[in-house]
Amino acid sequence: MKVGLVPTMGALHEGHLSLVSLALGETDRVVVSIFVNPSQFGPEEDLASYPDTFDEDLKKLEEAGVHCVFCPSNDEIYPEGFSTSIHVSGLTDTLCGKYRTGHFDGVSTVCAVLFSIVRPDIALFGRKDAQQLAVIRRMVDDLRFGIDILAGEIIRECDGLAMSSRNSYLSSQERVQASVIYRGLSRAAELVSKGERVVERIYDAVREVIETAPLATIQYLELVDPDSMKPVSKLTTPALLAVAVYFGHTRLIDNVILKP
Ligand code: AMP
Numbered sequence: 001m002k003v004g005l006v007p008t009m010g011a012l013h014e015g016h017l018s019l020v021s022l023a024l025g026e027t028d029r030v031v032v033s034i035f036v037n038p039s040q041f042g043p044e045e046d047l048a049s050y051p052d053t054f055d056e057d058l059k060k061l062e063e064a065g066v067h068c069v070f071c072p073s074n075d076e077i078y079p080e081g082f083s084t085s086i087h088v089s090g091l092t093d094t095l096c097g098k099y100r101t102g103h104f105d106g107v108s109t110v111c112a113v114l115f116s117i118v119r120p121d122i123a124l125f126g127r128k129d130a131q132q133l134a135v136i137r138r139m140v141d142d143l144r145f146g147i148d149i150l151a152g153e154i155i156r157e158c159d160g161l162a163m164s165s166r167n168s169y170l171s172s173q174e175r176v177q178a179s180v181i182y183r184g185l186s187r188a189a190e191l192v193s194k195g196e197r198v199v200e201r202i203y204d205a206v207r208e209v210i211e212t213a214p215l216a217t218i219q220y221l222e223l224v225d226p227d228s229m230k231p232v233s234k235l236t237t238p239a240l241l242a243v244a245v246y247f248g249h250t251r252l253i254d255n256v257i258l259k260p
Contacts, residue, residue, distance in 0.1 A: 002027040005120035007111060010034040011051035011165035012060050015155040019124040020064045022152050031118050032061055033070040035077060039085075040106030046249075051168050070118065077113055085109050088135045088142075091229045095131050095222060095242050096253065107132055108139050115145055123147050128154045128162050130240055130255045134229055154254070156182065162254045174247040177213035181245050184209035185256040188241050192258045197235045199223050202258070210245060219244040219251065226257065235260045 004027035006019045016032075023030045034057060041047035054071075061069050086108040091097070097104050115123065123140075125133045137149050155163050160182030161175075170178060184206040191205055203221055210216050223232045226240040235258060242255040 001029060002121045003118070004030045004122045004124060005114065005118045006030065006032045006124045007114050008032060008034055009036045009050065009165065010057050011053050011168070012057045013155075013163045013165065015126055015128060015152075015163040017060060017064055018155050019126060019152045020061070020066055022150060023122065023124050024065060026150065027120075027122055029067045030065075031068045031070055031120065032066050033072070033114055033118070035070075035072055035110065035114070037077070037106055037110040038074065039078070039109060040103050042100055042102065045100075046166070046169075049169075051165050070114075072117075077110060086112055086139060086143075088138050091131070091135050091138055094224055094229050094231060095220060096244065097131060097229075099219060099244070104132070104135050108135060111136055112139065112143070112145075115140075115147055120147055122150055124150045124152060126152045126154065128164070128254065130226065130242060131229055134227060160186070162252070164252060166250055166252065169250040170247055174215050174250065177215050178245075178247055178252060180210045180213040180216060181243060181252060181254045185241060185243065185254060188258060189256055192235065192260060197260060199233060199235060202235070202241070206241070206243070210243070213247075215247050217246040219246060223258065 004023035006023055008016050036050050038047055085105050087105050088108055092104040133151055140147050140149055159179035161178050187209050188202050188206050206221055210218055221243045223239050223241050225232055232239045238257050238259045240255055241258050244253045
């Protein structure tokens with residue numbers, strides 16, 4: 001019997017549920033974990049205010065046909081004396097890793113613990129968190145977890161905004177303006193389809209679109225290799241264009257693969 005695991009931090013939306021339905025198609029038993037992992041939040045980040053919609057989450061998972069929901073306490077994951085941290089190097093130097101110190105160590109460590117407890121055959125992650133996906137794949141390979149990692153496509157709102165638990169932080173004005181992120185990334189894809197290969201010109205075009213939103217502040221915009229997460233200076237093979245944008249205190253990420 002094949003077991004699939006979908007790790008989440010709750011506040012579930014269609015993005016999470018798309019991973020659940022992928023898992024249901026690939027395995028016999030689907031486990032969804034809900035754990036807001038403190039070790040992946042920085043001291044200035046939103047751990048204390050992270051949205052909690054636990055009862056609704058359970059209802060959605062039951063309706064989706066999930067077999068088991070695993071909601072461990074902090075002490076179950078990090079019992080007294082817990083002293084291990086997993087660091088995947090290289091891949092975590094760019095993009096979010098550069099701005100969220102220790103974030104991916106927290107992610108790798110909690111996923112390793114979840115994998116050891118649940119012992120799934122397959123674990124599913126969304127492409128929205130493309131760097132996280134690459135880091136987990138590397139860790140699972142390096143540490144020979146023997147788990148297949150499957151990736152789910154990015155699920156978006158009607159205006160293109162990538163679904164995220166953090167979208168609920170946005171004011172109505174910010175929410176309207178947040179659609180510039182996907183519009184910017186789509187502009188990049190369109191330019192590349194018309195033959196543009198100069199990375200700086202692609203950045204300029206994306207910035208131009210995102211900066212039409214007065215409430216948007218770009219944290220990073222970078223083209224990287226989709227596996228190594230190393231910066232790419234020439235678009236010769238498919239590359240990941242990733243962006244992080246602040247709207248007020250809310251930090252949103254998104255990405256697109258650019259195919260020359
Ligand atoms: P989170 O609860 O934010 O930690 O996300 C749990 C899983 O859902 C991660 O693998 C995310 O990449 C994935 N996910 C989050 N948002 C989306 C989305 N809009 N589309 C697809 N997957 C998503």
